[in-house]
Amino acid sequence: MLERWYGVMRYFEDFVVGDTFDLGSATITRESIIAFASQYDPQPFHVDEERARASVFGGLIASGWQTTAVFMRLFVDNLLSDAASMGSPGLDEIRWLKPVRPDDRLRARFTVVEARPSTRRADRGTVYSLCEMVNQRDEVVMTLKGLHILGRRP
């Protein structure tokens, strides 16, 4: 696990296969679950306590899209904001492995799986990652196989 390099810009070359970055953590409150889902994913088990209890989940759970959004925020704050980011063409897989429930504390982790210089553009490369969210019981609740375009060191 690497320390954050404060004030140092990270380029494509700084993402080395096998490196894992700890991106910090965030608590998912009941209020935030209902607020996010009311706007973007108003299924009963995300917004209605009573119907959630009667559902297959047995209680309120966070929208999977909230888990990805909170991951993204931790990723930007703790890694991408110091990097020569040129955006992302997408991602290759998301798995929501365990329900996220009110007051769960999720820790975000980013592991470099592959780093491939662009063959068409000399100024950039693609970093392939395994992104994970882990709860307070050390259960991996989400995995995401990310792609990210980063500028090369000038």
Add this chain to the structure above:
Amino acid sequence: MLERWYGVMRYFEDFVVGDTFDLGSATITRESIIAFASQYDPQPFHVDEERARASVFGGLIASGWQTTAVFMRLFVDNLLSDAASMGSPGLDEIRWLKPVRPDDRLRARFTVVEARPSTRRADRGTVYSLCEMVNQRDEVVMTLKGLHILGRRP
């Protein structure tokens, strides 16, 4: 393209390979781009007009996660709310193909690619889909290969 069946519950059996559902549309405003990204994806090209102009994108663009979240809302409102949804284990791919810019109007489309009854649980099955967001110039701006668990007809 199928009409929405008002008041009729949709089960696994009602998702037939090749069917396409029109899920309606939403306009992505400048305000919503900045509001979403300020909370979940505060990269300069999503939140800062001036730095966005200087970036590879040449102007403010929506976070890809906003596009997926708005897709999800249209999907819930116009299809899932009438279906025996048991959630989703994840998805197999997202591609953000074109930037989404202020005032773009995005139409959501859901096509059934495969429908596989569960071999372990007789009461459910998985629907595999191609989900798309298309802008006002008929450009596909996002594709997403979704998985969804649906209850079987009792």
